[in-house]
Amino acid sequence: MPKVSSVVVPYATYLRVYEPLAAFPEPERGHWARYARRTDLPSYQDELRRALADLVPTPPVPVPVRESDDAFVLEVDGVVCVCPWRTRLRGWQALGELAEEFPLPVLDALLPPFVRRQAAEDYERWLTAHPDARPWIRTATWQVPINWFVLVSDEEREYDKGSADEGSTRAPVLRYRTPMVEARRRVARGLRALKDTMDGGPLIDGLVDVGRWLEEFHPRSLVELDYGGLVHALPAGALEDDHSAADVAEGIAALRRGDGVAAGEAYGRLVERWRSVRDLRSAN
Secondary structure (H helix, E strand, C coil), rough: CCCCCCCCCCCEEEEEEEHHHHCCCCCCCHHHHHHHCCCCCCCHHHHHHHHHHCCCCCCCCCCCCCCCCCCEEECCCEEEEEEEHHHHHHHHHHHHHHHHCCCCCHHHCCCCCCHHHHHHHHHHHHHHHCCCCCCCHHHHHHHHHHHCCCCCCHHHEEEEEEEECCCHHHCCCEEEEEEHHHHHHHHHHHHHHHHHHHHHHHHHHHHHHHHHHHHHCCCEEEEECCHHHHHHHCCCCHHCCCHHHHHHHHHHHHHCCCHHHHHHHEEEEHHHHHHHHHHHHHCC
């Protein structure tokens, strides 16, 4: 079993959108312009550690009291782009999904009912004043949703096996980055192929949902699919050989040309690759 760092949990993956500064109204644009000039920009692990620290008190704090003013920053073709954390909003949304993940007795032990009830009431009041709010980051645990792979291409894959040299530990990285226009185009083409060959189902529903989410952002944004902490639950060889985006693209192309056998083979490779991850999740 791979060695896992105790500070990189849960095994979360991320779908992020980085928007150019021009997409933000003032005074927020000015804030992010100043923020991007910082030399101590935090990482996704910093964000995760802060969130985990809120779960230590009794009772736990499932949603931050104040919204984060941090972001991830990239420079894309000379243009500064930012991906706001919006940790409070994402915390509320994640809390609403917990009932689908845990039986009620387990959920009550993790987060007492009065804590969840107070958070839900706070969220309802906040939404009244911010009806158009949406996060720049989507998170999944113990998986990369198949519909995320539709957005990217194998040619955009970036893999760094990391380093375990004495005195320096650099975690592995597996991610994809693609222009927003390409991500939207792939969603549209993927949906056409799936709807022409399937009656419906979670893959189509998930792709429709993520497509609507992408439409909320500036057309010159950048989309990033990041394996995040999940790299610590997978052996290095499995990461190096992981070309799930290529398998998804091949499957969709096969459906488009009416080759059900080739589509089934591509899907089978995906299932086999991710079976070990599902087994680890069950073991935990």
